[in-house]
Amino acid sequence: MIKVIDNKIYRRQDKELLVIEPWGPDSLRVRATQNHTFNKDEETSALLPALASAPEITTDGKSAVITNGKIRCELMVTGKLKFFNQKGELLLEEYDRNRFRENVEGEFNSALEISPRTFTPIMGTENFKLAVRFEPNDGEKIYGMGQYQQPYMDMKGCVVELAHRNSQASVPFALSNKGYGLLWNNPAIGSVTFGKNLTEWTALSTRQMDYWITAGDTPAEIEEAYADATGKVPMMPDYGCGFWQCKLRYQTQEELLEVAREYKRRGLPISVIVADYFHWPHQGDWKFDKDYWPDLKAMVDELEGMGIKLMVSIWPTVEEGSENFKEMEELGYLSRNDYGKRMHQLGNAAIMDPTNPDARKYVWSKIKKNYYDDGVRIFWLDEAEPEFTNYEYGNHRFYLGSDLEIGNIFPREYARMAYEGMEGEGQANIVNLLRCAWAGSQKYGALVWSGDIDSSFRSLRSQLAAGLNMGLAGIPWWTTDIGGFHGGNIYDEDFKEVLVRWFEFGAFCPVFRLHGFREPFKEPLGTTGGGTAISGAENEVWSYGEEVYEICKKYLELRERMLPYVKRLMAQAHEKGTPVMRPLFYDFPEDGKCWEIEDEYMFGPEILVAPILYEKQRERKLYLPAGEWRSLNDGKVYAGGADIVCEAPIDAIPVFVKNGCLKELKF
Numbered sequence: 001m002i003k004v005i006d007n008k009i010y011r012r013q014d015k016e017l018l019v020i021e022p023w024g025p026d027s028l029r030v031r032a033t034q035n036h037t038f039n040k041d042e043e044t045s046a047l048l049p050a051l052a053s054a055p056e057i058t059t060d061g062k063s064a065v066i067t068n069g070k071i072r073c074e075l076m077v078t079g080k081l082k083f084f085n086q087k088g089e090l091l092l093e094e095y096d097r098n099r100f101r102e103n104v105e106g107e108f109n110s111a112l113e114i115s116p117r118t119f120t121p122i123m124g125t126e127n128f129k130l131a132v133r134f135e136p137n138d139g140e141k142i143y144g145m146g147q148y149q150q151p152y153m154d155m156k157g158c159v160v161e162l163a164h165r166n167s168q169a170s171v172p173f174a175l176s177n178k179g180y181g182l183l184w185n186n187p188a189i190g191s192v193t194f195g196k197n198l199t200e201w202t203a204l205s206t207r208q209m210d211y212w213i214t215a216g217d218t219p220a221e222i223e224e225a226y227a228d229a230t231g232k233v234p235m236m237p238d239y240g241c242g243f244w245q246c247k248l249r250y251q252t253q254e255e256l257l258e259v260a261r262e263y264k265r266r267g268l269p270i271s272v273i274v275a276d277y278f279h280w281p282h283q284g285d286w287k288f289d290k291d292y293w294p295d296l297k298a299m300v301d302e303l304e305g306m307g308i309k310l311m312v313s314i315w316p317t318v319e320e321g322s323e324n325f326k327e328m329e330e331l332g333y334l335s336r337n338d339y340g341k342r343m344h345q346l347g348n349a350a351i352m353d354p355t356n357p358d359a360r361k362y363v364w365s366k367i368k369k370n371y372y373d374d375g376v377r378i379f380w381l382d383e384a385e386p387e388f389t390n391y392e393y394g395n396h397r398f399y400l401g402s403d404l405e406i407g408n409i410f411p412r413e414y415a416r417m418a419y420e421g422m423e424g425e426g427q428a429n430i431v432n433l434l435r436c437a438w439a440g441s442q443k444y445g446a447l448v449w450s451g452d453i454d455s456s457f458r459s460l461r462s463q464l465a466a467g468l469n470m471g472l473a474g475i476p477w478w479t480t481d482i483g484g485f486h487g488g489n490i491y492d493e494d495f496k497e498v499l500v501r502w503f504e505f506g507a508f509c510p511v512f513r514l515h516g517f518r519e520p521f522k523e524p525l526g527t528t529g530g531g532t533a534i535s536g537a538e539n540e541v542w543s544y545g546e547e548v549y550e551i552c553k554k555y556l557e558l559r560e561r562m563l564p565y566v567k568r569l570m571a572q573a574h575e576k577g578t579p580v581m582r583p584l585f586y587d588f589p590e591d592g593k594c595w596e597i598e599d600e601y602m603f604g605p606e607i608l609v610a611p612i613l614y615e616k617q618r619e620r621k622l623y624l625p626a627g628e629w630r631s632l633n634d635g636k637v638y639a640g641g642a643d644i645v646c647e648a649p650i651d652a653i654p655v656f657v658k659n660g661c662l663k664e665l666k667f
Helices: 219-230 253-265 296-305 325-331 357-370 403-424 457-472 493-506 546-576
Strands: 002-005 008-013 016-022 027-033 056-059 064-068 071-075 081-085 090-093 117-121 128-134 142-147 159-162 169-176 180-184 190-194 199-206 209-215 243-245 272-275 309-314 317-319 349-351 378-381 396-398 432-434 446-449 486-489 512-514 517-519 601-603 607-609 619-624 628-631 637-639 642-647 655-658
Touching: 002 056, 008 064, 016 064, 016 071, 027 064, 027 071, 071 209, 081 209, 090 180, 090 209, 128 209, 142 457, 159 169, 159 199, 169 190, 169 219, 169 457, 180 219, 199 403, 209 219, 243 253, 243 546, 253 272, 253 296, 296 309, 317 325, 325 349, 325 357, 357 403, 378 403, 396 403, 403 432, 403 446, 457 493, 486 493, 493 512, 493 546, 637 642
Parallel strands: 243 272, 243 512, 272 309, 309 378, 378 432, 432 446, 486 517
Antiparallel strands: 002 008, 008 016, 016 027, 027 209, 056 064, 064 071, 071 081, 081 090, 117 128, 128 199, 142 169, 159 190, 169 180, 180 209, 190 199, 317 349, 601 607, 607 655, 619 642, 628 637, 628 655
16 A cells, blocks of 8 residues: 655555655655664664655555656556656666566566565564665666775676775765666665676665665766765865874874974975874773873974874773773673673773763763863774674674664764764864764764775775775765885885885875884883884885985975865865765766776866876876866876876876866976
């Protein structure tokens, strides 16, 4: 039976309740459940409250059609859904292989008995294993979905895990070249297969199906509608647009300050420097070990006098030896295991539960007292997946539910903890660095980096795909560990080449940040507290010899000249949700060749970047879209709409500027 109530279509058929409703211009939200009613999902949904709209709805009681701006959904007598754009073109349809009680023209009448939506009960609970199936589209390309360590930007043909890991962030928004975007609005652990014969989304434990779909004439229209639906980043503060210096790990206050002073002595641009992990006495103390960091306020004041912000690493882990462990355990502020010990893989530590609002307030109160009140205004919210031992998703439980059911919201709520605390102190333009994200993380000031990746050209290739897809998944603030995190020896000539090419690429990323666990390692300074952790080798731009230094200096100075342009891009991200770095097709959607290219990108609308992604490569072929393009390296102007081959000596990444734009950018 179909009913129309408050501009929503409801269909009850035996066990299933389905609702289709407008959710923003040109967009629809679709939910289904085999429970009596839908979740109260304010805490787990990625969607903001919908703006009112007046869709057109027609029904005969057995089937229905809802049209909301550029999108139309047909609900058939069988319960199958089809989505069309305003031109009547089919965008997406559910996969249905059933014997029908009533034959429907053009539909399959199949003995396979495969339904579009399958709810498999988890006995004794209100939860189900859910599978939702769609017909494949010939020639379809799928982008977005977050950050995966693979070189493929087009997700068509891929199996994608809907779960977080160190260096993997599931942000389940898919942008199709067919003219639609779909958000899988479900934080459960699961997967999606974008197959040749079937698209199938699964959730291992959930109470309902929930997805949001929008139609648009261009990728930009779709992206902006998605940002309106899930939230936009704040305005990036000016210091966020400059150069961030980091390593694992500065061991003392004086060591960090001396690095900052050396940047200033050399006249090099620097806007942020980082105090990394294990600067604390115990995990979960959320404060500096005064044996090695004796005066935080004095350190912050000296850095501020040099025009440098201090970012401080925060972990969600709480050791049994921490001064806060017993109280947090008693108050129920720690996540827990269904079986065995609940400790994190690094040390005898539990994980705070950011899905609990009281736990968020408690941890923020410690951060405020021990960091914020002494002037720290940027936090590195590490371990944001979180990095449970072996990622045993079925073994962990939070305030809002089991890890299997709601685990993917962990990084969003972790970002929310710091954001709401800082906002409560009156801070605006908030940015914090996280290793993971879910849909909606961006509205809490999340700058995502790509995790503990290895130091190789193979890894660099994967970061390019990851960064572009993160932007399309609605996370415009993104960065990497320049040079990779693991495996770079500062005396290795091959690694120096990786570092240089990565540094050149990093200058054209939303945030320009040098980090890594360099070799050879340094021994711990002590046997207690913050002295027990080892450190990596030096990782400043002068640590790799004169040739590398001069190249890094060249790109530091170029980034400094680009700052007005970068700030303009950040304003567009804040106002519209526009990715700062994006595939060529975002700016040139009518050019079919731009949909094929995965090794170039646009840094805003006026700069095309063709990074060097292979060892010993000293030239490369690239495609320039329509228009005239000025090479940043030799000043020559090239006609677009054609392939060219350009030189790429070790000190030059191929970069092209729209002719007549950004005349101040040149070497």
